[in-house]
Amino acid sequence: MINQDIESKIKNLESEFKKSIKTANDESEIESIRIQYLGRKGSISNLFKDLELFPLDERKQIGKKLNDLKSHIHTTLSKYQKTSQKKETSQQYLDPTLPGDRLPIGRYHPITTVLRKIISCFKSMGFSIAHGPEVETEYYNFEALNIPKGHPARDMQDTLFIDDNIVLRTHTSPVQIRVMENQPPPVRIIAPGRCYRRDTPDSTHSPVFYQVEGLCVDEGITFADMKGVISTFAKQLFGSQMKIRFRPSFFPFTEPSAEYDFTCMICEGKGCRVCKGTGWVEISGAGMVNPEVFKYVKYGSERYTGYAFGMGVERLAMLLYEVHDIRLFYENDVRFLNQF
């Protein structure tokens, strides 16, 4: 009987507490509730005193319940105390319009961003990445690409020399040769990297620039496949409205050779100053691998055909971001880089 009596007292106390805490308005009221329940002469202490009357095993059982209630009241009170404190401080101090803590922001160089776009596009079409040295032999940079010594085509690229036989690569095309020397067809690679030319810097020339070269060799590869791959690339990079145009050109390592153009993204093909009114912007060169090149790497040109294409990363970045001076990419002005 007494047992049940004390248990119901505990329950009542709990519900009483819940009611009173909800109506507490400020810290002083919370404090008085605390004294009422947890104080030395408070309700909980009184109940503990009653406990002494019970036998040991019951005392344990009821004691635990009392302790639970005590800690429940305790944590609830401290929670309410905190919120009430906050209420008070916010009325005086908190100003959410104060600026946040700005740690430095990192950014990718626009060339990296464009390179990554290019690479992921070609990777999705089954191309792998190949690398070669930036300092190349004259053999890989010119000769094996069907540009023999004394060929006027060597003048198409102004070259920086280390010595008579070693040059700074003027394109990433030598990677083609290195890859083909090391593996039989099929080959499907892209070679991104830095290239060098002895060009006086101006708004469209930089002595250092990035190029991505692509190569695909297999049985039955035709010009039509090349057009397919490059037009897919154009659409992925610039959007599905993008059209491509191929027109004849000359590169010693491809035959037939082409320059390929994209629809001018400024005027969408209508003709403007950027595209000199043609509606097209020149991107880079491409073509079917010249059988002469296959001779150098000992591929049978009757059985295998292939295509190669190049692209200037800065050129694409300039078109994508409307940058009008290539030198900005190499100046590393934080105010420029912060835009990307």
Add this chain to the structure above:
Amino acid sequence: MMKISVNWLKDYISFDTPINELADRLTMVGLEVENIVKTKPHFHHVVIGKIIQINKHPSAEKLNICRVDVGNAVLQIVCGAPNVSSGIKVPVAKIGAILGDQDPIEAKSIRGIQSEGMICSEKELQLGDDHSGILILNNSQFEIGDPFPSESGIEDSILEINVTPNRPDCLSYIGIAREVGVILGKKISLPNVSVHENNTLTADHISIEIQDIKACPRYCGRIVNHVRIAPSPTWLKNRLESIGIRSINNVVDITNYVLMETGHPLHGFDYERIQNKQIIIKKAKRGEIFTSLDDEKRELDSNDLLICDGKRGIALAGIMGGTNSEISNSTKNVFLESAYFNPMMIRQTAKRLGMSTEASQRFERGTDPNNTVYAINRAAQLISKIAGGRITKGIVDVYPKPINPSQIKLRLSRIPAILGIEIPQKKIHSILSKLDLQLKGKDPVQVTVPTFRPDLKQEIDLIEEIIRHYGYDKIKSKCTSILTLNDRQNQEYEFTENLRDIFVGMGFMETINISMLSKRQFALLDQQFTPVQIQNPLSPDTIFLRTSIIPNLLNTIRWNYNHSVNHLRIFEIGNIFSEKTHSLPDEHLVLSGAISGALRSKPFWAEKNQKVNFHHLKGIIENVLDRLHIRGSFFKHGEHPALNPEYTQLLYCKNKMIGIIGEMNHSTLQQWDIENDVFVFEFFLKNILHFSPQKTINRSITKYPPVKRDLAIVVDEHISVGSLQKLIYQVGGKKLISVELFDLYRGNQIAARKKSVAFTLTFLSPSRTLKEEEIEPSIFAILDALKKTYSASLRS
């Protein structure tokens, strides 16, 4: 770049296609029209001027002295017209202008006053009969200095065509006309060449000997006597000038005209100045000096081909004539040369001497050896017509081993195999034959290639010719789903990109720099590598390939500080280079970075904006190592010429150095004009990759709680925290899993030259809950070791 005057082009092919359309179609067959310049006819040297001042002539009442602004100068002109007045715009004939049949305007003194031109009347400009006064230009659209438009003559368009180096034939009007003929489906008409010779035998008056047949497979010579050297007629002058060639005199102009027309360079010598009436084509003597037409003394090499007379060199073969045999106003008899030189030979000499002439550009790409006669006769015909000469009988033609047109077999099946489309056989035949190729047989087709197309050597070249004119746009894009090949391991690429992500994530701005250094920059920074030197750098600033990216980063820092940026966290991933004997240089992919200035990009109101220090950088690097799961790495004190010796730390893993971090020393920063502290690092990517595990494997996380104990000890100032930490790890037992510094104190609570170092030690067992008492032996061992090794005492 070939400039084509459309009016001139119409001499060889008639068409009325709009110019823009023609230009587009030329572009689409590989003759890229880069620019179209519309030209209006105008008087030569007659410009719009403005009278800015008038003074009376001191000794002639009717004359005025006018000061006339002609744009680039103010001229003093004496004028007798009654209607001069200040502020009016007038046509001004400058010195050299030719009006009608009169002599060119010269500077002259008119009654003691210098006059530098003439202000023109309507009649003087042949615009009308009014000679009562000067023509006053009321129309405001006339700009001072602009050429004065002429009513006579017709408008023209100049096409600026970018001719690829494989097409020497298109560096001529006839070559371009041939392409236009294929495009428009029309026949071209070549000028009819007929030469009226007299009875004097050319061979009696000149002997020609080729000593090097390889260098000069063919040499033709002709003599035209009794020419009258004079300025060219207007039509000839206009044609040459419309494409940017300066008119010199009638004979020289004719050789240039024929060069442009046929693509075959010719040279005219003053016959009287040819010693012994002998022409010998031979290699120059090493060191021989030759004065070319541009008055430059050229030192020759034994590989240079020289046209000599009986005594000396008179022309640098295929490149430029000499002053000693040049055609002058007193020349009576002209010797004409029309030769074929080996392209490689001409190119080599032109390149070595840094010369590039209209002639050399064509010879080095390959002219037509079988066109020399046509070209020389065309020139002789024009000379006798324009300069009145008499042509002697016959050409002296030395051509010991005639070069024949080549034969190529074309298998029709190869066309779709390369292009991916079928082209009707009729179309193939019509394109090739319009290009003047001769076809025989059905399949394979036997194709005879004329010698003006040295670029056509193989079957594939013919396929290109076909598709070039059939149209690249007729090939349909093929978008077959591409088989994915076995992807090669792009491990290094993935790793590099991952690192890039990590650094950008940590607030670093990526930079990309020109990978070259100046001598001075190299000397300031590096001693580790022998630099790779560029033989022909654009400037001394870019003579070495970089041996470190740090100088580039310092340039970037300086640039940005100069543009009022106050905090920098930058990095770059790229190659550095070091010389290696007997092989290509070593290329190492490195990641370098620098931090400098404020810690935050924007000030934070709740905290004072701190400047970065060495330990910020060290923390960044430690975080990176953590992200990459590199275990067992440690810093070791190092040395570097550009780094502050106190803060130069080499990062090692096992016994391999993987990078360096440090503070730039102030003397180096001074050289770069940087005032703020700069902290830098450089890592070798291959080495990091080597120690970064490929695979991470999940290990179950222990469910037992760790036991923590704080330990504050007092040691001598010079003892490094790192060594204390190292010792604690060594003696702390297996259960000690971390030793973290949480406080460092120096001050009056402890003795002088001592510091208090406080660590939190964490102990953990994977298999059970540790009791406080269990770690006591470890704590004792640690304190004991610290006391013995570093005389450390427990801080009370």
